[in-house]
Amino acid sequence: MTEVTSAATTRQSSETTTSVTPALELRGISKAFPGVQALDHVDLVLRHGEIHALVGENGAGKSTLLKIITGVYQPDEGTIRVNGQEVRFGSPRDALRAGIGAVHQERNLIPKFSVAENITLEQPPVRGWQFLDQDKMVEEARRWLEAIQLPLDPLTPVERLSVAQMQLVEIAKALSLQSRILLLDEPTASITPHETEVLFSILRRLRDEGVAILFVSHKLEEIFALCDRVTVLRDGRLAAFDTDLATLDRDRLVTLMIGRAEQIRELSAKSVDRSRPLLEVRGLRASTGAQDISFTLYPGEIVGLYGLVGAGRSELAKALVGEGKILSGEIRLDGQPVHIRAPREALERYRIGYVSENRQLEGLILTHSVQSNVAVTVWRRLKNALGWISAQRERTTVSPFVERLQVKTPSLAQAVGNLSGGNQQKVSLAKWLAADTRLLIIDEPTVGIDVKTKHELHELIWDLASQGLGILLISSDMPEMIRLADRILVMKEHQIVGEVANSRRYDEVSEAIMRHIHADDASGATLPVAEDRQSSAAHHVPV
């Protein structure tokens, strides 16, 4: 509470900020859902020409606040002012009309539509009696693409773009609606540091042009690199209001977010016994795209797989567990050649698990209970001679893992979809622990997960390896990679282009990795084109 008052005083005393009408001002916003007070008298001030960070752990109320600003929810209490005018948003359309553009965490583009069609979707230019004006559409799209310096053919279908490009198209779309207020929810969750830098330079330029930007992210490094001021939410309340980021350091910010000082356990390099490999991959080519992949993984080792989005890391992981056909090459487990034809064989015969990067789409059954989501991998082991499973037996098998991972859930019967993102991720990991795997492929374990849970997951992964599990860790989060991995393989265009020993010195390792990735990139400034289909496809797009 002291932070709030002190921050408020700072604001009062600073003339530069109080003299100008804020672009967006929220006062005393409260919102309750049955049984949960999601927001309790929250304030937010966003000025033109400012990048403002909104941070807080999962469940702190950030999403609810964003949904109120974009008109998805209506607040129970409190006022919203846009440029000093009090407004009331009945729907997302109202918010759009008021000049508030949002780029949500999940993509909101229509894959089959072209870039131009997506950008002009809300207000397509028309000619005569409601006929679409194709030329004007392209022209308008080109204008906004230029505004964010994105060299794309407006007629390219969105499905051909890389994730980062889609992100930027969404920003162009938001800007095309004359948005002077831009909300970005976890915009860097699925893009690489290099792409992030490009995005940031665009955001800085927009700021200098007077756009008010609200930036939501879990990545504190980014917040300090990009933002000017910060508002911190904790348990639906203000933990810090409109504070100058220059007055804070990382530890202070984390303390504000979690309510106490952060304790980071040192996850040092492990001594790995490299006498007998657990997994050997030699010259693997798979229908999912892997090209001549070779590497070795030892028991107790965490091998990182780093690369740009679209480099083919998840595809390689899936090929290893039997999703997708292996065209040539060899996989050896404990020195024995194996042919894994389906994830089921990977699990039951070889005890290999794949923790998907997309827990909602591929990892969990959201409408089902925590219990059955964890037990799904062991059902066949739990059945008795009649093929029956007793709920009791299932429960006693599952609970130790739910406890070990400290999954916060009112009961094992709770639907997983009702848990927070961090707890969902824990459940999707727990099922592989229950399955007693000895080789785990963990794909982007902490995307969109708060600092505290992230540390817990890191410690867990490290502990698992210490107990002798082999872990292949896929991550686009460089600090995570450097904290956990023993060695880092760098992947590009479905090939492994380099290996970096992890000295745990950030600058050194990240530079070595990026050098491998950009080894033959002439231009470092433009966005990497993720798909090679793109260039050929752009030519024969039907108009």
Next chain:
Amino acid sequence: MNVAVISVSRRRGSWLQAEWVWLAGIVALECIVLASLEPNFLTEFNFYVMLRGVAVTMIVALAQLMVLAVGQLNLSVGAIGGVVAVCTGGMMEVWGLPTIVAIVLGLLLGTAAGLINGLLTTRTGINGFIITLATASAFTGITIGLNDAKPFYDLPSAYVRFGQGRAGPFPYIGIVTVVVVVALAVLLTKTVLGRQILAVGGNPRAATLSGIPVNRIVVIVHTLSGLLAAIAAILLMARLGSAQPSIGSDWLLPSFAIPIVGGVALTGGSASILNTVLATFLIALIDNGLVLVKADPYWIQFLLGTIILGAVGLNRLRLKANKEQAS
């Protein structure tokens, strides 16, 4: 987030979620209303008439429910019923096969028809809607073509006696229904297969990556659906005392209406046998009430339509309430 807070809201939610309480309440209410309005309702014969209808429709609804559980649908339940009825009738009358043999062959036929649905869906990757729409037409063609749309009347007498016999208000064919209901309830709640079925319906991608043979489960479920349709057809034949090619032609609507009223998620992943049983009674009672008050049968059709819309609407509201609560 605070654990205690969640558990409070969950308790409140679980009352709304306990759908069977609502369904049972409505069924009880219907009984009270009908009993007070219509003296004929409480007669033994009326109950018998109602139950013999329920005995067949319940199995038809379950045949659809199993497929809905994996997030697919089977438009050919009625068509399978028809082809099984005509073929089984033919085997009894024309070939003179022993009753049991004919019944077993009839059940196998339905099972095979379901297997075809399942294999076509998984092998081609074409939407089950299209596949079963096509096979429905094919099966119906066979049904009508085999005996020029004429029924078989000469069915074994013991078989027909079973189909039309009763103990008080309870029809003998209901025994089969009870066995089917219990078996499916055990399957869904107690067995690995049941859990796998619901997991596939809940999220096929997650199920695959968790080591569940998704295609095999889908084939099994379609096959089971075919078997259930065949059971329903053979019971209905016995009850009618003839193998009508029209058997099954009016099953499609109730096969969806009952599971939907029972609150099944059309996206898959949920299936409650208890809710389906209650929903069968809920709809049968409305049907029975309209017959008792001598309403035009077309109004029954109309009412069924409105009930489906109402049930779907209610379900949406419920899901929305749960979702708001969770976020």
